[in-house]
Amino acid sequence: MSTQPSRAIQTVQVSGPDGPVTIAAGAILDAMTAAQFAETRNQVTQSHLAGEAPVYRCGSCHGPVFVTRRGEGDGSNNARLHFVHYATGEPCEWRSGASKVVNIGGRKFDGRQEGEAHWNFKHRVAEAMACDKRISKIVLEKRIYGNESWWRQPDVSGLFGTRQLAFDLQLATAEIRTISGRNTFYEQNGIAHVWVVAPSVIDQLERQGFQDLYLKAGGSIACLTSAAMAMSRETAEMHLTNLRLIPRLGDHTIFCVWETDHVPIDALIGPIGNRAAVGMAHFGKRLQEQLPSEARHAIQQIRELVRGTPALADFAGEWAVVSKTAHGRSVEKAAGDDVHLAMQLLRAVEALLTAPNDAVRATCTDQVNRRLGLLIAARTAASWASLVEFLLRAEPELKAALVREHVTRLRHLQRYATRFHLVEMHARMLAVIFQRWAFGLLAQPPRHAPTLRG
Numbered sequence: 271m272s273t274q275p276s277r278a279i280q281t282v283q284v285s286g287p288d289g290p291v292t293i294a295a296g297a298i299l300d301a302m303t304a305a306q307f308a309e310t311r312n313q314v315t316q317s318h319l320a321g322e323a324p325v326y327r328c329g330s331c332h333g334p335v336f337v338t339r340r341g342e343g344d345g346s347n348n349a350r351l352h353f354v355h356y357a358t359g360e361p362c363e364w365r366s367g368a369s370k371v372v373n374i375g376g377r378k379f380d381g382r383q384e385g386e387a388h389w390n391f392k393h394r395v396a397e398a399m400a401c402d403k404r405i406s407k408i409v410l411e412k413r414i415y416g417n418e419s420w421w422r423q424p425d426v427s428g429l430f431g432t433r434q435l436a437f438d439l440q441l442a443t444a445e446i447r448t449i450s451g452r453n454t455f456y457e458q459n460g461i462a463h464v465w466v467v468a469p470s471v472i473d474q475l476e477r478q479g480f481q482d483l484y485l486k487a488g489g490s491i492a493c494l495t496s497a498a499m500a501m502s503r504e505t506a507e508m509h510l511t512n513l514r515l516i517p518r519l520g521d522h523t524i525f526c527v528w529e530t531d532h533v534p535i536d537a538l539i540g541p542i543g544n545r546a547a548v549g550m551a552h553f554g555k556r557l558q559e560q561l562p563s564e565a566r567h568a569i570q571q572i573r574e575l576v577r578g579t580p581a582l583a584d585f586a587g588e589w590a591v592v593s594k595t596a597h598g599r600s601v602e603k604a605a606g607d608d609v610h611l612a613m614q615l616l617r618a619v620e621a622l623l624t625a626p627n628d629a630v631r632a633t634c635t636d637q638v639n640r641r642l643g644l645l646i647a648a649r650t651a652a653s654w655a656s657l658v659e660f661l662l663r664a665e666p667e668l669k670a671a672l673v674r675e676h677v678t679r680l681r682h683l684q685r686y687a688t689r690f691h692l693v694e695m696h697a698r699m700l701a702v703i704f705q706r707w708a709f710g711l712l713a714q715p716p717r718h719a720p721t722l723r724g
């Protein structure tokens with residue numbers, strides 16, 4: 271990022287090992303990927319709804335803040351990401367006019383038009399459900415009660431065998447509070463729940479409201495297309511069209527496209543966490559498949575080498591091979607950016623997360639801290655802080671493994687916004703070498719709407 275975005279809320283408070291610390295808003299937002307932005311919005315909202323301690327507080331008034339994208343657009347510019355105060359709360363010098371806006375999901379459509387489309391669509395979902403002999407008791411807009419007398423009113427619901435099954439339709443705008451609240455409710459009450467979009471809105475999937483839905487679900491979103499409807503009738507099993515975000519290795523960069531697949535309802539009703547894991551793994555696999563065998567071989571060699579502490583020069587040849595296909599930076603640039611130190615950390619974190627037992631985990635924890643120590647002592651440390659931030663968000667269990675002095679040092683590095691986020695500059699290479707984080711690093715709304723045939 272070459273320019274420093276101007277934000278009303280310039281610093282935020284986060285909890286650190288020695289109490290709250292204040293860090294630059296840019297240290298959190300500038301290098302945040304689309305997938306992590308959606309995840310963070312969910313996390314912030316969920317903790318707010320649950321009445322827990324805020325994830326982020328305003329650096330000036332210390333009131334709770336949430337994250338939003340201001341305005342419309344292609345969603346690729348992090349300068350539009352902001353921390354915003356909640357509508358209620360203390361007066362604050364950093365409270366701007368725009369911060370009063372709670373729902374930034376997109377412009378509201380004409381109410382009546384949306385109402386009618388919504389009504390029609392609900393009936394189509396009910397119709398698709400009715401094709402399936404396993405689904406019974408289909409009703410529209412009926413309250414479902416959960417524990418502690420909470421209730422939700424899904425657009426359409428029924429029984430799938432003996433299990434409650436609910437559908438909510440997302441037409442044009444989505445509020446993160448609604449999405450997050452419903453996801454939590456259905457999850458906690460063991461109710462199978464699917465968000466469905468209408469074919470008429472699939473050219474609007476770049477809107478933040480939709481991103482909040484599918485990026486949280488590993489890049490997938492269900493759509494009731496006429497093809498899915500026809501399949502539901504033919505097979506006597508309810509089908510939906512599953513839109514999945516996948517990476518495409520282009521001539522100049524790696525971008526995202528939609529892959530469409532018609533699937534029976536069974537495939538869409540697992541817990542959201544599982545669906546997310548499946549989607550992310552699929553994304554990583556699709557990326558690997560597109561690499562020529564020469565690059566895949568070079569990646570294996572790099573991965574083997576970075577278990578130790580090589581300099582970039584030790585795998586310069588392999589880097590060049592991978593870089594050519596994955597549109598990475600030159601060997602010289604990578605060496606100057608200390609990418610080898612970042613990769614040694616990623617490899618150690620990967621080993622920690624897949625450790626088979628406590629003994630191995632203990633060794634891996636030490637290794638992670640040693641590698642992190644090297645990275646945050648490097649000349650480029652401040653520019654790599656957002657990689658560590660990325661990892662802490664992607665892998666919450668990592669937090670407990672890091673030694674206190676490293677976390678303190680990290681927060682210190684984040685006190686001021688940096689102009690260069692090296693995780694952003696090397697995201698493509700890190701994604702192809704570390705498949706586990708490919709989705710988190712590269713997933714973003716495709717420029718083109720999915721093509722729906724049939």
Ligand SMILES: [Zn+2]
Nearest residue numbers: 328330331362
């Ligand atoms: Zn404030």
